[in-house]
Amino acid sequence: MNSTPAQIRQWDNDHVWHPFAAMSAYRDEGAPIIADAEGFFLKDTDGSELLDGYSSLWCNVHGHRVPEIDSAVHNQLDRVAHCTLLGSANLPSIELARQLVERTPDGLNKVFYSDSGSTAVEVALKIAYQYHHQKPNSPGKRDLFLCMGDAYHGDTIGSVSVGGMSLFHATYGDLLFKTLKLPPPVTFRVPDGYDANTYSAYCFDELERAVRENHERIAAFVIEPLVQGAAGILVHADGYLRRVRELTAEYGILLIADEVAVGFGRTGTMFACEQEQVRPDLMCLAKGISGGYLPIAATLATDEIYDVFLGDPTDGKTFYHGHTYTGNPLGCAASLASLKLFDDNRVLDNVQTISQQLQTRMAELQSHSRVGEVRQKGIMVGIELVRDRDGNEPYPAADRIGHQVTLASRRRGVMIRPLGDVIVLMPAPAMPVELIDQLCDAAIESINEVTA
Numbered sequence: 001m002n003s004t005p006a007q008i009r010q011w012d013n014d015h016v017w018h019p020f021a022a023m024s025a026y027r028d029e030g031a032p033i034i035a036d037a038e039g040f041f042l043k044d045t046d047g048s049e050l051l052d053g054y055s056s057l058w059c060n061v062h063g064h065r066v067p068e069i070d071s072a073v074h075n076q077l078d079r080v081a082h083c084t085l086l087g088s089a090n091l092p093s094i095e096l097a098r099q100l101v102e103r104t105p106d107g108l109n110k111v112f113y114s115d116s117g118s119t120a121v122e123v124a125l126k127i128a129y130q131y132h133h134q135k136p137n138s139p140g141k142r143d144l145f146l147c148m149g150d151a152y153h154g155d156t157i158g159s160v161s162v163g164g165m166s167l168f169h170a171t172y173g174d175l176l177f178k179t180l181k182l183p184p185p186v187t188f189r190v191p192d193g194y195d196a197n198t199y200s201a202y203c204f205d206e207l208e209r210a211v212r213e214n215h216e217r218i219a220a221f222v223i224e225p226l227v228q229g230a231a232g233i234l235v236h237a238d239g240y241l242r243r244v245r246e247l248t249a250e251y252g253i254l255l256i257a258d259e260v261a262v263g264f265g266r267t268g269t270m271f272a273c274e275q276e277q278v279r280p281d282l283m284c285l286a287k288g289i290s291g292g293y294l295p296i297a298a299t300l301a302t303d304e305i306y307d308v309f310l311g312d313p314t315d316g317k318t319f320y321h322g323h324t325y326t327g328n329p330l331g332c333a334a335s336l337a338s339l340k341l342f343d344d345n346r347v348l349d350n351v352q353t354i355s356q357q358l359q360t361r362m363a364e365l366q367s368h369s370r371v372g373e374v375r376q377k378g379i380m381v382g383i384e385l386v387r388d389r390d391g392n393e394p395y396p397a398a399d400r401i402g403h404q405v406t407l408a409s410r411r412r413g414v415m416i417r418p419l420g421d422v423i424v425l426m427p428a429p430a431m432p433v434e435l436i437d438q439l440c441d442a443a444i445e446s447i448n449e450v451t452a
Contacts, residue, residue, distance in 0.1 A: 061428055
């Protein structure tokens with residue numbers, strides 16, 4: 001394309017509607033237009049090099065232009081770029097399914113492919129509902145889903161229904177099915193009359209009460225294991241996920257683990273569920289599954305669930321759900337190469353190294369007058385900015401403090417993206433430790449500049 005950067009920017013402003021973007025502000029601020037990448041750096045049309053400090057929205061794993069993944073995709077292009085799984089199969093999707101089954105918690109033996117985190121959750125919700133409808137000797141109507149307040153599971157109608165972020169979801173209230181939402185077991189801000197200990201106990205009690213009082217109607221509990229990402233990197237109290245599993249198992253309620261954001265090393269282990277020895281009934285994967293290369297997702301299920309969908313075609317037990325690009329060979333080939341790199345390059349060992357360095361650097365902000373809390377699980381970091389630490393008083397929304405920090409960081413050659421006034425650091429699991437220091441330097445300096 002023989003066009004000037006100014007022409008390209010004008011076409012972007014004229015024609016592209018960006019996700020989660022206030023477009024009038026976006027047009028005025030001149031966001032970078034990425035033209036190239038190498039390793040852990042992005043390069044925009046103006047020639048500026050930017051460290052990818054948010055893993056291209058939490059999905060890049062090994063960096064950009066990784067020779068092994070590039071080669072896998074090229075080799076697959078020499079064979080077939082796409083063929084449907086509706087009535088046929090393809091080699092990469094079969095090989096990847098086997099790899100996922102071997103790496104996820106025991107018992108998740110069936111893989112249903114889709115194309116994004118939202119669709120992976122949507123698949124799980126529909127499977128759970130139909131499972132109870134078809135299960136022999138079903139105890140009654142299971143038409144209710146239990147989920148967390150401030151949850152985010154995607155943007156399709158089903159995944160929005162089990163979400164809990166009013167900023168994103170309130171507009172669509174009349175479109176959504178009914179759910180029960182539980183208070184997240186986090187204690188940064190607690191209601192009047194509670195301290196951190198008593199509020200944490202209250203959250204556990206509410207979990208137990210909701211399950212015991214509504215178990216005859218609950219089809220599934222949907223949860224982001226350990227960390228609620230889009231809510232601002234809310235790290236759950238230890239043992240909460242395990243207690244969820246105990247209660248759901250007791251009452252025959254399916255547990256859906258949404259590992260879209262937390263999977264593939266982000267919390268320190270390959271999958272977050274491992275840290276509390278939990279095996280869900282359904283697990284949703286996306287983002288890092290292909291190393292951040294191509295849109296592919298998977299919903300894993302147990303044999304017990306899968307078997308309920310078996311029968312004569314005339315029985316009507318089929319799961320009538322599908323995606324045109326489900327099991328796309330290119331995406332599966334990239335995913336297989338990415339999983340091999342996890343082993344060959346000992347990526348999970350690197351996660352331990354860089355998570356420790358992040359913890360060390362974040363200690364510099366613990367007494368910062370404008371930092372209410374630093375939350376970290378593995379390499380997922382949320383720095384919550386406040387106007388006043390006394391009571392953790394937030395900044396006025398109109399100040400867009402979090403956004404101002406990202407602009408200041410960009411001037412320092414680092415790309416990050418906030419969640420409101422929570423500054424999120426989300427390095428790729430394979431990022432070298434020296435680049436972690438560059439990321440932290442830019443974030444800390446930008447916070448100091450903007451909040452001075």
